[in-house]
Amino acid sequence: MKIEEIEEEVVNEFSAYEDWLDKYNVIIEMGKSLPMIDEKYKTDAFLITGCQSKVWLHAEYLDGKIILTADSDAIITKGIINILIRIFSNQSPEDILHANLDFIDKIGLKEHLSPTRNNGLSSMVKQIKLYALAFKTKMEQQGYVG
Amino acid sequence: MIFPIDKIRSDFPILHQEVYNRPLVYFDNAASTQKPIRVIAAIQRYYEHDNCNIHRGVHYLSIKATEAYEEARKEICEFINAGNKREIIFTKGTTESLNLVATTFGKRYLNPGDEVISTIMEHHSNFVPWQQVCLERGARFRVAGLSSRGELDLEELYGMINEKTRLIALTHVSNVLGTINPVKEITAIAHQRNIAVLVDGAQGVSHLPVDVRDMDCDFYCFSGHKMYAPMGIGVLYGKEKILEELPPYQMGGEMIKEVYVDHTTFNELPFKFEAGTPNVEGVVGLREAIHYLNELGMKEVASYEESLLKYAMEKLSGIENIRVFGTSKQKASLVSFLIGNIHPFDAGTIIDKMGIAVRTGHHCAMPLMDYLKIPGTLRASFAFYNTTEEIDRLIASINKVKEMFK
Numbered sequence: 001m002k003i004e005e006i007e008e009e010v011v012n013e014f015s016a017y018e019d020w021l022d023k024y025n026v027i028i029e030m031g032k033s034l035p036m037i038d039e040k041y042k043t044d045a046f047l048i049t050g051c052q053s054k055v056w057l058h059a060e061y062l063d064g065k066i067i068l069t070a071d072s073d074a075i076i077t078k079g080i081i082n083i084l085i086r087i088f089s090n091q092s093p094e095d096i097l098h099a100n101l102d103f104i105d106k107i108g109l110k111e112h113l114s115p116t117r118n119n120g121l122s123s124m125v126k127q128i129k130l131y132a133l134a135f136k137t138k139m140e141q142q143g144y145v146g
Numbered sequence: 147m148i149f150p151i152d153k154i155r156s157d158f159p160i161l162h163q164e165v166y167n168r169p170l171v172y173f174d175n176a177a178s179t180q181k182p183i184r185v186i187a188a189i190q191r192y193y194e195h196d197n198c199n200i201h202r203g204v205h206y207l208s209i210k211a212t213e214a215y216e217e218a219r220k221e222i223c224e225f226i227n228a229g230n231k232r233e234i235i236f237t238k239g240t241t242e243s244l245n246l247v248a249t250t251f252g253k254r255y256l257n258p259g260d261e262v263i264s265t266i267m268e269h270h271s272n273f274v275p276w277q278q279v280c281l282e283r284g285a286r287f288r289v290a291g292l293s294s295r296g297e298l299d300l301e302e303l304y305g306m307i308n309e310k311t312r313l314i315a316l317t318h319v320s321n322v323l324g325t326i327n328p329v330k331e332i333t334a335i336a337h338q339r340n341i342a343v344l345v346d347g348a349q350g351v352s353h354l355p356v357d358v359r360d361m362d363c364d365f366y367c368f369s370g371h372k373m374y375a376p377m378g379i380g381v382l383y384g385k386e387k388i389l390e391e392l393p394p395y396q397m398g399g400e401m402i403k404e405v406y407v408d409h410t411t412f413n414e415l416p417f418k419f420e421a422g423t424p425n426v427e428g429v430v431g432l433r434e435a436i437h438y439l440n441e442l443g444m445k446e447v448a449s450y451e452e453s454l455l456k457y458a459m460e461k462l463s464g465i466e467n468i469r470v471f472g473t474s475k476q477k478a479s480l481v482s483f484l485i486g487n488i489h490p491f492d493a494g495t496i497i498d499k500m501g502i503a504v505r506t507g508h509h510c511a512m513p514l515m516d517y518l519k520i521p522g523t524l525r526a527s528f529a530f531y532n533t534t535e536e537i538d539r540l541i542a543s544i545n546k547v548k549e550m551f552k
Contacts, residue, residue: 020166020499021546028492028550052491052507052522073521074489075551 031079168501176527258284318350323472379428
């Protein structure tokens with residue numbers, strides 16, 4: 001599926017819930033089912049700074065796509081990462097770099113993006129885009145076309 | 147006396163609103179308190195009738211604004227029982243007051259090999275300036291630890307005092323643990339050895355009656371915004387004798403006496419430390435907040451807040467798996483806690499969605515978090531406009547958190 005299609009799917013899922021607590025119940029459930037990062041990547045080198053909770057994010061490049069895995073010590077953060085992974089993992093660097101982030105606003109997670117709140121959704125998105133840029137540059141240097 | 151809580155709540159317009167479709171409960175008072183309507187009105191009145199730069203003009207408005215500013219200084223002097231107006235310096239806030247003292251005291255008194263003692267429960271603002279000035283001056287920065295109740299380990303603190311100690315910098319009330327430190331006793335012991343004492347009063351002045359002369363500390367620093375006044379205004383109290391000895395902090399404006407091409411002479415206290423155009427609006431607001439607190443009575447405020455704290459501690463102890471940090475016998479009205487192994491960010495996010503403002507994180511006290519070996523806490527800090535019904539809502543939200551993260 002394309003990034004925009006998954007984003008629309010996520011937005012639709014959240015639109016079923018009016019109350020914030022219900023939305024967070026969904027995020028908590030998502031947090032519990034986050035595909036776990038390999039323990040060997042849970043080091044400071046993969047730690048995203050700027051979050052109130054710890055977030056480790058790992059990316060690898062496989063057949064033109066970026067595969068993301070992550071973990072956090074907070075469950076809500078894990079739930080948010082799970083949404084991001086569902087949207088951005090298994091996509092090409094090019095598509096990730098050009099992805100529109102309106103979905104965050106639409107599901108009401110905008111407050112998590114605010115740079116003044118140190119809970120790091122913005123840091124996570126930034127890191128994913130940085131990985132995409134790094135892989136894109138590397139592949140171009142090697143003469144591949146993503 | 148019955149505390150007139152309904153009347154008091156009606157003085158704070160911001161409290162009467164809904165967040166996420168639930169009535170707001172504001173328990174982040176240790177970060178910043180709300181402002182009574184009369185403080186807001188005083189600032190508006192100032193801009194509508196009196197606004198002008200002070201101390202300079204001979205015209206009507208300038209005289210009026212200067213009078214308001216200097217009258218406020220006098221009332222603050224009385225509020226904390228300072229010796230005279232020259233001992234009251236207006237700053238941007240506690241952090242600036244602390245930096246002012248660390249920088250100027252460092253320049254004047256700290257030499258290589260000298261020592262400054264602080265404590266592990268300090269806010270970064272009373273920790274980092276001393277750590278850094280010690281690094282600059284080649285002095286040693288020493289940090290006293292805590293007892294299991296989160297009280298200052300006095301034995302360790304006193305054991306650190308020696309002939310090289312120049313100053314002890316400590317907080318009146320811990321912003322994380324609520325611990326009220328025995329600053330009067332510590333000052334008496336420090337003064338026997340000719341050591342200066344600085345007290346960070348940011349969390350003290352809004353909860354307790356403060357008498358700096360009884361305490362006998364050399365410096366006492368606090369912020370307006372934590373005591374129902376606007377942001378951007380703070381106070382440094384310093385004993386006149388020691389302030390006279392310190393060099394100026396920033397240059398320009400009111401702190402100048404005469405300027406020549408090759409040298410400058412400086413104004414007398416308190417102006418020597420007030421560079422640039424001051425925050426007159428903030429001072430006017432702070433003055434009004436002090437009138438308000440005086441009318442309520444700081445003793446009555448302290449006693450009402452103590453009853454809130456007692457109620458909260460009792461209710462929290464009734465919940466399984468709650469860890470409370472800071473159980474000092476002398477404790478201000480805040481509680482730091484963790485719910486089982488639930489991350490404070492997770493719990494805080496849900497509590498927020500239930501309309502309750504608590505603080506999560508390290509509370510600008512990373513050394514203390516490391517010392518306690520925790521990532522952070524949830525902190526509910528109370529003010530005199532809070533109620534036991536609001537604490538009941540906090541307890542219900544904690545139970546909800548436990549249910550959601552089961």
